[in-house]
Amino acid sequence: ACRSEQLVRDLTGLGFADVTQDYILSKEYVELILQEYNYKLPTGSAKAQVTAQTVYDELRTPVNPRQLQRRPPVVTIMGHVDHGKTTIIDHLRKSSVVSQEHGGITQHIGAFQVVTPVSKKKITFLDTPGHAAFLKMRQRGANITDIIVLVVSIEDSIMPQTVEAIRHAKNSGNETIIAVSKIDKISQPKERERALERVTADLIAHGIPLEQVGGDVQMVPISARTGENMDLLEESIVLLSDVMDIKAENSSKVAAEGWVLESQVNKSVGNVATVLLKKGCLQKGNILVCGNTFCKVRNILDSAGKGVSKAMPSDAVEVIGWKELPEAGDQVIQAKNEATAKKYNAKRMALLEVEAQAANVERLNQERGLSRGLNDGHAADEARENGDEDEDEEQQHLPAGPQKVNFIVKADVTGSVEAINESIGSLGNDEVVCNIVSSGVGPPTGNDLKMAQITNGKILCFNLGSLPSEVINNRSGVDVRQYNVIYKLIEDVTSVLTDSLPAIY
Ligand code: GDP
Numbered sequence: 001a002c003r004s005e006q007l008v009r010d011l012t013g014l015g016f017a018d019v020t021q022d023y024i025l026s027k028e029y030v031e032l033i034l035q036e037y038n039y040k041l042p043t044g045s046a047k048a049q050v051t052a053q054t055v056y057d058e059l060r061t062p063v064n065p066r067q068l069q070r071r072p073p074v075v076t077i078m079g080h081v082d083h084g085k086t087t088i089i090d091h092l093r094k095s096s097v098v099s100q101e102h103g104g105i106t107q108h109i110g111a112f113q114v115v116t117p118v119s120k121k122k123i124t125f126l127d128t129p130g131h132a133a134f135l136k137m138r139q140r141g142a143n144i145t146d147i148i149v150l151v152v153s154i155e156d157s158i159m160p161q162t163v164e165a166i167r168h169a170k171n172s173g174n175e176t177i178i179a180v181s182k183i184d185k186i187s188q189p190k191e192r193e194r195a196l197e198r199v200t201a202d203l204i205a206h207g208i209p210l211e212q213v214g215g216d217v218q219m220v221p222i223s224a225r226t227g228e229n230m231d232l233l234e235e236s237i238v239l240l241s242d243v244m245d246i247k248a249e250n251s252s253k254v255a256a257e258g259w260v261l262e263s264q265v266n267k268s269v270g271n272v273a274t275v276l277l278k279k280g281c282l283q284k285g286n287i288l289v290c291g292n293t294f295c296k297v298r299n300i301l302d303s304a305g306k307g308v309s310k311a312m313p314s315d316a317v318e319v320i321g322w323k324e325l326p327e328a329g330d331q332v333i334q335a336k337n338e339a340t341a342k343k344y345n346a347k348r349m350a351l352l353e354v355e356a357q358a359a360n361v362e363r364l365n366q367e368r369g370l371s372r373g374l375n376d377g378h379a380a381d382e383a384r385e386n387g388d389e390d391e392d393e394e395q396q397h398l399p400a401g402p403q404k405v406n407f408i409v410k411a412d413v414t415g416s417v418e419a420i421n422e423s424i425g426s427l428g429n430d431e432v433v434c435n436i437v438s439s440g441v442g443p444p445t446g447n448d449l450k451m452a453q454i455t456n457g458k459i460l461c462f463n464l465g466s467l468p469s470e471v472i473n474n475r476s477g478v479d480v481r482q483y484n485v486i487y488k489l490i491e492d493v494t495s496v497l498t499d500s501l502p503a504i505y
Helices: 002-014 028-034 055-059 085-094 097-103 131-140 160-172 188-203 230-244 339-377 378-387 391-397 414-425 448-455 486-499
Strands: 068-069 076-081 111-115 122-125 147-153 175-181 219-221 247-249 259-265 268-280 288-289 293-300 318-320 331-333 403-409 434-439 456-464 480-483
Touching: 002 028, 002 293, 028 293, 055 403, 068 288, 076 085, 076 160, 085 111, 085 175, 085 230, 085 391, 111 318, 111 448, 122 230, 131 259, 131 288, 131 414, 131 486, 147 160, 147 188, 147 230, 147 434, 175 188, 219 230, 247 268, 259 318, 259 456, 288 339, 331 339, 339 486, 403 414, 403 448, 403 486, 414 486, 434 448, 448 456, 456 486, 480 486
Parallel strands: 076 122, 076 147, 147 175, 175 219, 403 434, 403 456, 456 480
Antiparallel strands: 068 247, 111 122, 259 268, 259 331, 268 318, 288 293, 288 331, 293 318
């Protein structure tokens, strides 16, 4: 007991706040403490840590710049509701490769390809950009889109969701093309001219560098109803993708890589996943890993449901032969053989378990800290009021490592709670991370407020309707924020994390 008391004293000396004998140290802290006691760390510990999320990266073939080949651009259509996205997609789908070959019958598999009328080049369009899978892919740093077509109605010009789409386009680093939609609605040439000028001015005011003012963003006035200028829109996409020089390795010698756009169980063929291929050449008989499952590719279907022999980069195909159903938004990587796939599936599962345990340790510390806080909260409050604590000074002794920003998540149903925890739990970098102190269903309770106060956390409420004013205007001054749209919440958490970083001069 004596030695452990000494350790607790030493740790406090090192700058750990509130350390008691039941405090569980994280691996990072243990490493720091060992350094402090002049212990040499075992070699290899400096190596980048493999996590469940990165373990499949070991299967990838490194990029060989000399093997890069042009691939079709992958395009997402965004814009305000009712500005004509669906109508544009339907129009494009009718001219898609397979619908021309198969009399107009295309299935919705999450993406389709067109061959442009003049230049005869391929474009891949994603047809469900609002989808949860896209959110998941974006959070994993996957930018599966190359070009965003931003639709702006000639009648309404810029609306709230247009502004959001502009922000997204800027943050994602994607190139943008503006499609001014529904031009058939204004037939009088002078009037149409004036309306276009208004849209142009609004876009420029929102920081879009249009060609008209010497920038490089093309603007194409279209009508998806009459088809006017739809060919021009497609050719503008081709022109932009030529400038972007979009490439990938397409040889079957490299490990194929892609993302699951959609997945479902089909009564006759079993588990099916739409895979957007990013690299390599996918063929029957290939072995793929994805999430907790793997696939021996039995069949590959195009968006007409027709069997094809292979898929190339930027193709979206249905892949059949999955052991378990893979999840939309998960990455797919080719493994050499079934034994390797199984080995990596097992490795990932083991890492997931370790990570879950580590997360439990964090929670345990927090709970222990919290119960102490609840027990002697009064004393702590008094101490603070008397100025007994000099927090600034304490900060300087804190061990290095990412700064944690604490959140408490409250939402309408378990599904939302899980979705939010999953979405924001992984946000952050090596300087700052999002830390979910607790989460649950229903409006914030007194305990949640207490917890937020003790951990200096913010309470995030999702889909909870109007909250009691005692919660919103709580006396403890806890920051309670409300959301109805998940990506608004994610954006806000991201900006809180960014804002909490010290300024760099
Ligand atoms: P979304 O919400 O952005 O997908 O918009 P929709 O494609 O569903 O279109 C919203 C409404 O505008 C529908 O009633 C469409 O028929 C209509 N619409 C879409 N594009 C055009 C167009 O080019 N011209 C005209 N006149 N109406 C259009």
